[in-house]
Amino acid sequence: MPEEVLFKSESAQSRDEIASYLRNVAEKLEQGGSITLKDGAESVTMDPPTRPTFEVKAEREGPAEGPGELSIEFELEWDENSETGEGEAGNLEIE
Missing domain, CATH: 1.20.5 (Single alpha-helices involved in coiled-coils or other helix-helix interfaces)
Known part of the structure; x- marks a missing residue:
């Protein structure tokens, strides 16, 4: 898509x-x-609907050896024609 x-x-x-x-x-x-x-x-x-899908991702981009670029991404996702996201309930903790 x-x-x-x-x-x-x-x-x-x-x-x-x-x-x-x-x-x-x-x-x-x-x-x-x-x-x-x-x-x-x-x-x-x-x-956003009442229950969108919530995705959290930590990434390192760049060469396999040596320093790269680090990121933390927070994303809400939902189908435009739906009141809820498609993901399952999770046990995410952010400390």
Whole structure:
């Protein structure tokens, strides 16, 4: 299935700034509201269902030997025509 990027923003931020963005998303999820992402003139509004699939991924990209680029990705997924995601309940812990 082809992927269509609806919105993308990438910039260096402080840990405090990133935490603030994540808190805003968490509050929207708790309230059951839609989430609007904006960067300049670009924006997209999405309305996650009650039970989307939540994916957390830690990756290292780069050469097999030596330093690479590390990332932590948080992703919410859902079918546009469904009220729930397709994943099973998990036992994720973030400490």
